[in-house]
Amino acid sequence: MASLAQQFGGLKCPPFPATKNKFSNSKNPHCTALPKKRRVIAPAAAYAPNAQTRERMKLKEMFEEAYERCRTAPMEGVAFTIEDFHAAVDKYDFNSEIGTEVKGMVFNTDANGALVDISAKSSAYLPVREASIHNIRHVEEAGIVPGLIEEFVIVDENEDDDSLILSLRSIQYDLAWERCRQLQAEDVVVKGKVVGGNKGGVVALVEGLRGFVPFSQISTKSTAEELLDKELPLKFVEVDEEQSRLVLSNRKAMADSQAQLGIGSVVIGTVQSLKPYGAFIDIGGINGLLHVSQISHDRVSDIATVLQPGDTLKVMILSHDRERGRVSLSTKKLEPTPGDMIRNPELVFEKAEEMAQTFRQRIAQAEAMARADMLRFQPESGLTLSSEGILGPLTSDLPAEGLDLSEIPPAEDE
Known part of the structure; x- marks a missing residue:
């Protein structure tokens, strides 16, 4: 009877009557209703773990074992000890004193400079001010980009983090x-x-x-403001690194650029200024002097009556002092007849090349006579001078005392 009651509603009938309580059944006071038990369902993985779960559990166990080894015995199984590491660093460490040159590779750049790997214990930094001998705003303007391998020099040390300060500027300065x-x-x-x-x-x-x-070495009469930001051809006059003294000359450079214009060459110039002793003529960047005595065969008492600043004229080069950067000019040698530069300057400029050619022939004739005079008094040299002014071996049909110069006309008076 009792077992049947338990099958239906979990009723329990005690063998003896009991007092009424909160669990009593009003219809059957002798039966007490027991609370139903809550059914708990366990996860299936706890009873039947699949392959993925087993793998995760295995990895967890491996991680826990590795963590425990790192905590208790970090150097277990490692052949390279910490002592070996310090010994290797000491063996391959380099001199990091100020002034030492090191090779490094740029691995990062920013607005203020670049980080450089120099295989040292501490990092190295290249400030933008030390990146180039020229004034730049960013290191990349000087071609300094990640991956660049270059020679640097140590110029300072940052005490805050023991980093080294590098420089390319000092190296470029010495090379300059x-x-x-x-x-x-x-x-x-x-x-x-x-x-x-x-x-x-x-x-x-x-x-x-x-x-x-x-200014004495500048070929033009320009002011500093007029020359600002312009490029000038220059030559070195003094180079003294110890005194940081570098002196240059524009006049020498301009004279050198006109070196192909030898004595007797005709050039076009512009009158720059007038002085009591002559006129300064600009001939393509070179200031040449046209002395008052070289203006005309006739006497010129006042240069302003013949020339004015800004006038364009043809002049002939009389001499060229490359060391001092000075050029002497003449219009006198270009006059077809004496005084033409005063009376008819246009005729002088028209006949300039022709008169210059005549002048050069006279110079060549004078040089030939000088060589002939030398041979006249030195027959032992074994050389003779042909009628064309060419030196050659002494022939049997010429007298041993030298060449007879009676047929050579004298040079005309200049």
């Missing part, structure tokens, strides 16, 4: 002075940009260095 000394020895013409000036001259940048060009 060396380059200037080489260019001076080769006596070549360079270009220099005018970046400043004072009452004595202008300052020009050459090979990244600031050089001084005195």
